[in-house]
Amino acid sequence: MREDSTPRRRLAWAAGVVVALGAIAAVWMAIPPRLDEAKTPGFSGTAEAGLVAKGRYVAQLGDCVACHTAPGGPEMAGGRALETPFGTIYSTNITPDPQQGIGGWSYAAFDRAMRQGVAADGHRLYPAMPYPSYAKMSDDDMAALWAYLRQGVPAVAQANKPLGMHFPFDQRWGLAYWDAVFADKTPFVPNPQKDAIWNRGAYLVQGLGHCGACHTPRGIGFQELAMSDMGSKGALFLSGAQVEHWNAVELRDLWTVPDTVEMLKTGQNRFATASGSMTDVILHSTQHVSDPDLVAIATYLKSLPSATPEAALPAPVAASAAASATETPVAAYTSRGGLGYMQFCTDCHRPDGGGVKGVFPALAGNPTVAAKDPATLIHITLTGWKTASTGAHPRVYTMPAFARLSDAEIAEILSYVRTSWGQGAGAVDAAAVADARKSLDPKIDKTPFETPRLARLLDAPNAAQLVRGMRLNAETHILLPKNVGNDLNCTSCHLNAGTVADGSPYVGVSAFFPSYAPRAGKVITMEDRINGCFRRSMNGKPLPPDSDDMKAMVAYFDWMKGTTKKEDKVPGRGVGKVDPKIVPNVANGEKVYGAQCAVCHGQSGEGLKDAAGRTVYPPLWGDRSFNIGAGMARTYTAAAFVKRNMPIGFHEKFPLGQGGLSDQDAVDVAEYFTHQDRPDFPDKVKDWPKDPKPKDARY
Structure with a gap:
């Protein structure tokens, strides 16, 4: 599914449109059409409650709230800033307030704005408003939406913000020529050769869902190259697109019908988890769509043939079927990218790329990982990620931004991910990460603790021993079953193999041994301290101090010591403290x-x-x-x-x-x-x- 928000994708469209308009404006002049309200029948009276309820559902299908509600602002009152390289467009107030909203509009004026992009006073709308898609709406749905906006939304007297576009991009009249050349306003026509479910799905995808606004490539005027699957360019419809370092993946024959339904309903499925502002689309729109309509949408998408079909997708894994579990790739311990992945990614995505069902997405079989263009993968890594909050998965899980890592480090890790689970996807170049970083300007964590990089283990003369020591920390109960009596590893308490500030890191620790331990009542060695964990935290047996495995663990600790001396203070050492005067409840x-x-x-x-x-x-x-x-x-x-x-x-x-x-x-x-x-x-x-x-x- 697409990783960016509807507003974000529409902005790229609008930005492109105003570029085209700049050229048109230099040559053309026009008088905007105006609405003769006196000759337009009004939409008077009180609509039935059922019609208003239907209109609410139509608004959810169209995700009207995504653009027309500012963060923290009143619903549908507009004011959301839509940034473009040429200035700012602000969404408008569509509540029934008669002065600031659409309370003074007629139904005909509303219908024209929705289908043709012309407001009641005659000014042209930027195609950030997807009126070419909404032109496909049925008359019944349009009337229901009007009833809801007039009677189901509280009136808010919030003034619309003035257009913040720079000249000549603030000249709306040129949009008439964009419409004349590029806007396809063909109504939806059912396909008589298809059944009712397919046609319902086609109507929702092409029209109210306006899926093509993100997932269809654009032409020279930044118009969608196809508004449906019909016609000479129909194969381009929903074939995928890119904008602002995001990939809107191809939706044609992407997943099975149940997989697509699950994604739209819950924000995740066995292949992927929605991220970026797509989470808002699922939050406000698709999770509220009825199951029959979700099945219709998924049925239609599944029916569209792809020019680049994905490799055969694995069959759903039954709850009792555990034999098909994958293994950790060998390169996890022999490459810089693999060690970087093992350090920074395995807690959530797991060593085998399988993720954690219902919590963190799998990388194996994930279309974002396997995409030909790694733009979305780079974007998420630099800027972070959040899950959608849905009825099925109400808790939001996050992935922090990894912009603190260098471009080369990110490229190495993502290349490892794509090599391991990308179905033949190519490596990621550090230059591509650098370009994305420059455009995105991500926030960089600047805490004083400098996380040691496990990738540098490979630079040491005893690299094999150090990697073994690291693995003994990460896979303790698997590699040392005779010494571990439970299901814990060292990293259960020492996060990311002992590299996280305040996560009981190993940084500098061996510099402080031998040292006096109050619990033991004597001076203990590094080996004593390690064996204390085996006996207590892992409820097991001590390692022989002269064994190769103990030597590997101590070598790993010594490597983590770096230049630390016994008298030094290491920021982030230990786990901090909590006031012992707090009374537990x-x-x-x-x-x-x-x-x-x-x-x-x-x-x-x-x-x-x-x-x-x-x-x-x-x-x-x-x-x-x-x-x-x-x-x-x-x-x-x-x-x-x-x-x-x-x-x-x-x-x-x-x-x-x-x-x-x-x-x-x-x-x-x-x-x-x-x-x-x-x-x-x-x-x-x-x-x-x-x-x-x-x-x-x-x-």
């Missing part, structure tokens, strides 16, 4: 857990597994979780971690969108999950032999 903690944590860690703290039974997110209590001797079993330690690192995908903080709960909520939810049943720690009696025991210790 367990009842609120249970509510917070249900709202913020259960989707990843399970309603009963059991964690989340994929179709193959592999752990995606670890359990927080029960036999497969950490034992009572772990630091995370303490309320205020857990609360500090949660405050800064959980949940992920919650907002736009680099690199995981992590953290965001209040101190109170963090303490409450920490108290709730730390005091659930979990394994015992037999050696607990030996802890804190010399120093005071923390008040939140579980024993």
Whole structure:
């Protein structure tokens, strides 16, 4: 599905139109037509409630609110700024206010504006208003929409903002010539050779849905090259387009009917998740469309033959079928892009590119990944992403902007993604990222903590050992099953293989060892500290200190040390602190857990597994979780971690969108999950032999 908003795509159209108008305006002059209101029948009286309700549905089909409601402003009162390179167009007030809105218009004036792009006072509308598509509306739908806008929308006396276009692009009269040359206002005509479902879908896609405004390529005058699937250029209709570093993907024969219905209804399906401002389209429009109409739309789109058919799509995976799980590509550990992906992307998109169903999109089979042009992939990486809030998936998940990474780093990671799951898609060039960055001017995270780059492991003389050490952190319970007694990995607590600020990073840590540990009551080594995690957090057995795996883990820690000295202070070290004077509210903690944590860690703290039974997110209590001797079993330690690192995908903080709960909520939810049943720690009696025991210790 398209990644950009209807207003954004229309703006590119309008920007192109005004370029053409600039040339026309230099030669032509015209007198705009005016409406003789005296000869135009009005639309008087009170419409039936059913007609108003139908009009509301028509407005949702047309997504009128997308352009005609400013962010935070009253519905349909206009004022949304539509930026173009030649100035700003502001959407207009279409509430029934008689002075500022359309309350003084006749039905005929409204019908003409919708179908011909001419307002009641005769001025021409910029084709950011998709009147060539709305020209296909039936008379019944137009009348219903009019009834809704007159009687179903509150009148708002908000003045329309003046046009902010620069000369000569502010000269609307030239639009008459654009209309004469380019505007196809052919009414919708049902195809007698197709059934009612197909024709309903064709009507909605070509008309009210105005899908071609984004998904159809444009010509020299920036007009849609085809307004339907008929005619000599019909094969171009919905064949995909690009604007402003976004790809509006080809919709012709893209997915199965159920897959398309699921996307439009919920904002995601097994192949992709809507992103960018397409989320607004789904929020305000398609999630409200009836199931029969969604099936009709999907049936019509599926029927359109593609000149570039996608590779055969995989069959839906049954809930009980886990045998077809994919594996992590070998290049994940042998290439800079692979290591970059493993560092920054796997928490959400998973090592195998499978994503997390209902939460984070899969990359395997995703049309954005496989697109010939990687523009959308680059755009999302630089500027971030949000899911649509729908009835099926009300919670919004985010991907932060990765503009902090260099153009080369982004190109390497995206090239790895496309090589691994792009069905033959080409590599991404750093120059393309640089061009997009220049145009998009993305916001760059500037926190002082500099995330170490795992890609640089390959530059070290002991690269193989370091990569092994990194993998032992990321895949601990898989690679060391004899030493790990639960479903946790080191990265369950040390995010992104220990590279995230306030996520218990490994940066500089080995410089501080050997050091005195109050819990042990003695000076311990780096190996002792690692084995403490194996015994407590992973409820397992220690690694032999002289084993190759222990040496690999220590080597990885030493590489993370960099130039840090024992007397240095490392910004972002540890997990921070939470005021221990905060009194926990367990009842609120249970509510917070249900709202913020259960989707990843399970309603009963059991964690989340994929179709193959592999752990995606670890359990927080029960036999497969950490034992009572772990630091995370303490309320205020857990609360500090949660405050800064959980949940992920919650907002736009680099690199995981992590953290965001209040101190109170963090303490409450920490108290709730730390005091659930979990394994015992037999050696607990030996802890804190010399120093005071923390008040939140579980024993």
